[in-house]
Amino acid sequence: MNNLGLYTILLLGAILIEVSILALPLGLLLILIWYVKNGPKQIIFLLLIFSLVLSAIFNVPVWAVLATTAASFLLFLLAETVLPQKPVITFGVFVAALVFWEFSTGLILNFI
């Protein structure tokens, strides 16, 4: 099995943990780590799998999860491009993207 296959299984595990044990955006965290390690390759596939599975498990519209996840990812991408490449700043950008996902998803789901 290739890297992407294993990573997808890991991502599914993270989603299950997210809705069963620990309410933290672990799935998005894994996607961001993939981007840092492998670049934009297959990132849309991972974003799509994450949004599809999370929305199916938690009975929310796919487009809503995909919209907030994509927005958080693009925010991360923008910050990574603009800000200097220092470990502390990268960590801050990670946290900002995850917090943004939490807030935006909560907000959009409240309006639906």
Next chain:
Amino acid sequence: MFITLASLVIIFFFLEVVGLTNFIQTPLQKIFTPVQLAFYKSGKDVENFLGTITSIKGLKERETAATYENAWLRAENASLKKLEGENKALREQLGAPRLGEDLILAQVIGHDPLLGSSDLLVDKGRSRRVKVGYLVVIKNILVGEVVRVGDSTAVVRLLTDSGTKIPAETENQVGGIVRGEFGNRIILDKVAQGEKLKVGEIVFSSGAADIPKGLVLGEVEKIENNPAEIFQKATIKPLAPYDKLDTLFIINAGG
């Protein structure tokens, strides 16, 4: 990349509008529900294990069992007292729809993936005739309301959610509105100044707003009475510990 993602969001939005996302979501739910149940149970097992080893051996387990038993007994006792006093009124209601006629047993299999939210996921959905607006109870304790339904799962909004607003009354007929706050506490609000609230009193639904009368909402834990304000309020402690919920019943409040 931005254009691709935006296009995907738009495509899925339209698929949602025409109801085609169900074809993807339903099989995914069927696959993941049993796995998720196993994850949830394992998580709870680990949590219990850690709780047990950090406290005196066996104390945690006994305390949990005793908390449940105590909560149910108190709820039952309070209900019986109330029923006794309202015998006449209940007789008149015999013709009205009663609870317990259409109970759907459900297992908790997860919670909201967002921090600070108070939704639970249960393993019964549309295929078991669960609908939005159905109430979720344990015995006669109201836990929440079904807010989203999938084919084989449903999302239950707990009373602690800020969207909760239930007309309520205490054992001593003091009326108010029970509402959730910040997803982690329940408040009895809009209680007129001068009304006597007592710590430990059981709070019931008053029968308005499509919620059947007499469902237990919790007990008064702390009273906040500021004479300068028009209303007094109280913090309500749920009788069923929300973080330990396992088996629930879904009922059709409308009969």
